Amino acid sequence: MIDRPALAAFLRHRREALQPEDVGLPRGPRRRTGGLRREEVAESHRLLLRAGRARVTHQTSIAARSGSIPWDDIDGEREYDAVRAYSASKIAVGLFARELDARSRAGNWGISSNLSHPGVSPMNLLAAQPGMGRARVTPERRIIGALSRIGVTGTPQSAALPALRAATATDAAGDEFYGPKRVVAGPPTRVDLWEPLRSMDDARRVWEISEAQISVGARE
Numbered sequence: 124m125i126d127r128p129a130l131a132a133f134l135r136h137r138r139e140a141l142q143p144e145d146v147g148l149p150r151g152p153r154r155r156t157g158g159l160r161r162e163e164v165a166e167s168h169r170l171l172l173r174a175g176r177a178r179v180t181h182q183t184s185i186a187a188r189s190g191s192i193p194w195d196d197i198d199g200e201r202e203y204d205a206v207r208a209y210s211a212s213k214i215a216v217g218l219f220a221r222e223l224d225a226r227s228r229a230g231n232w233g234i235s236s237n238l239s240h241p242g243v244s245p246m247n248l249l250a251a252q253p254g255m256g257r258a259r260v261t262p263e264r265r266i267i268g269a270l271s272r273i274g275v276t277g278t279p280q281s282a283a284l285p286a287l288r289a290a291t292a293t294d295a296a297g298d299e300f301y302g303p304k305r306v307v308a309g310p311p312t313r314v315d316l317w318e319p320l321r322s323m324d325d326a327r328r329v330w331e332i333s334e335a336q337i338s339v340g341a342r343e
Contacts, residue, residue, distance in 0.1 A: 144169070167291060178297075180290040181220035181238045185306070187213035188317045192325070198334060212318045216331050217300075222326035224297040235297030238320075239289040239311075242303035243284035245271050277308035285311040 139158035143150045146161070146167035148157070157165070190210035193199070199208050215236050224236035249264035251257055270276040288311045289301040300316050303309040 126155040131134075135139070151204055177234045178295075179223065179234060179236045179289060180218070180286055181216050181236065182286050183213045183217040183220075183240050183320075185240055185243060186210040187217050187240070188306075190214060190319060192218075192329070195326070198282055217316075217320040218322075218326040219333065221298055221320065221323065223332040224324065225326070226330070237289045237295060237297055237301070238298045241285060241303075242277045242309070243267060243307040244277040244279055244282040246279060246282065258277040275308065277329040281308065286291060287311070 141159045142157065143159065143163055146163070147170055147310040148163055148166060186209055190207060192211045192214055193202075193207075193211065218237050220238040223234065226232065227234040245264060245268040246329075248306060249267070251260050267276055271278055283302040285303060289295050289299070295301070295313075300314050300320070301311055302314045304312045306314075
């Protein structure tokens with residue numbers, strides 16, 4: 124479930140930490156407080172878009188390969204399962220990426236949006252996390268680490284490569300999906316969209332729910 128007050132406080136803190144000159148805007152007269160005004164935040168975004176060729180790469184995961192989004196219980200308030208919730212969140216990231224690209228094309232926003240996944244590698248998600256109540260490394264993390272050492276799964280370094288290619292390659296484009304060639308590992312390459320990421324109706328629905336959750340609407 125989204126902690127809306129915490130999100131609002133974080134965004135407000137970031138806005139207050141920036142000055143107009145930090146984002147290429149002139150400092151106007153009669154400024155009583157520091158930070159960016161709301162209209163200056165909007166104008167800084169417009170300046171970025173006018174520069175053209177902006178690209179946003181969204182990182183999903185192998186958890187989005189199957190599963191679905193619980194549309195009637197989007198925040199898991201009635202029934203929560205950690206594995207299903209994680210899968211749904213990664214599916215939502217991919218669908219949001221696709222809808223952003225579609226809306227940018229339709230509205231000439233100047234943004235391309237694509238997505239990537241890292242495959243499988245021995246990352247800290249399954250490592251010991253005392254702050255989360257997990258005192259020991261999980262068995263899954265040990266198995267992945269062993270497979271990584273013999274080249275079956277990837278490494279933390281190789282896991283970063285699909286996102287790097289999606290974000291920086293000159294031939295990468297919007298609404299494309301990048302991942303390891305062998306799904307769990309291998310050189311980064313363009314891959315087919317997984318079934319849960321293919322519906323543009325679902326993509327639009329994720330976008331609309333996101334707008335409603337944070338009480339904003341994107342300008343067409």
